[in-house]
Amino acid sequence: MIVQRVEADLTRVGSSRSYRGVSAKRVRRMGLIGRLDRYQRRRRWLGFPLAVIYKFVDDQGSYLASLITYFGFLSLFPLLLIATTVLGFILRGHPELAQQLIGSALAQFPIIGDQLTNTAHPLHGSATGLAVGILVALYGGLGFSVALQNAFNQVWAVPMDRRPDPLAARLRGLAMLGVLAVGVLLTTGLAALSNTAGTDLPQLGVALPIGAIVVSVVVNTGVFVLAFRVLTARHLDTGHVLPGAATAGVAWQGLQSLGAVFVSHELRGTTAAYGLFGLVLGLLAWIYLQALVVVLAAEINVVRLEKLWPRALLTLTPLIQPEALTSADRRSYRSYAKTQRYKNFEQINVEIPASRPDEKDTP
Secondary structure, X not given: OHHHHHHHHHHHHOOHHHHOOOOHHHHHHXXXXXXXXXXXXXXXXXXXXXHHHHHHHHOOHHHHHHHHHHHHHHXXXXXXXXXXXXXXXXXXXXXXXXXXXXXXXXXXXXXXXXXXXXXXXXXXXXXXXXXHHHHHHHHHHHHXXXXXXXXXXXXXXXXXXXXXXXXXXXXXXXXXHHHHHHHHHHHHHHHHHHHHHHHHOHHHOOHHHHHHHHHHHHHHHHHHHHHHHHOOOOXXXXXXXXXXXXXXXXXXXXXXXXXXHHHHHHOOOOHHHHHHHHHHHHHHHHHHHHHHHHHHHHHHHHHHHHOOOOOOOOOOOXXXXXXXXXXXXXXXXXXXXXXXXXXXXXXXXXXXXXXXXXXXXXX
């Protein structure tokens, strides 16, 4: 009786060869797993997000997000010094406008943005010393852009020999800083316009903040489109990165709104009590959340463009056998191996046993 049940479960899964050496108890559990696997393979609304998560795990996405967080944390204060110093020179007669621009940039950190704003003071000194200080701070700040480029190139499986050298990577980083500066200017203008209209036209009511949120999402999406294209060592059109950029723009705005609500209801009057410890922890947590959004958005673009779905449900477990892999699994594993090509004359061949002839996994 037990043997008959095991054989029946294996038949429902599709092939006993895919699970050789597995105990009868575990095979019985695979009957349900097999049905779930077939279900998600045939439905894009489930198979696609699952493939994005699997790709995120394969690329060590949490590690990439951690690197972005680390360099972002180290780069924030040098970039803040540069921004305040440059704006102090450009807007020497308009200190309030300069402070408003800095406040708009730091509004991306709703939990500790006020404390950061109070620490933002421009560099002073001789022209030579000031120039050297700006260059050193800028070089340190570009580490953040290099971490982003490393994450995007890893996600897109760009071979090592095609990635930019350290100098070229930092030149790309300068372009990204320009993109961010444009985004800050746009969001600052939007915030000023919203505040002015809210004061002069109170009859607009709730329509004004809703409109401001919609425009902010559009601006954020545009910034992400440019960042994904500039910081990836591969030619990408706007259509290639737009879905992920739109997702990131919406998620980014959602984080801002949730952060503002959390501060106003849960942390009112308590942020100052945490002092330096709270500032560091809050900043690290917030940058990490934003880094996760960016990496996941990039994964969405890759899975969509390269059609890396559906994935086998048990791909991330030791139970999987070559016969159970989908074509998306195989193309993913081949790309991971070829990513490690360090010289253009180096050849990397990946061999994976053929799949079952009855496998149907084309999206």
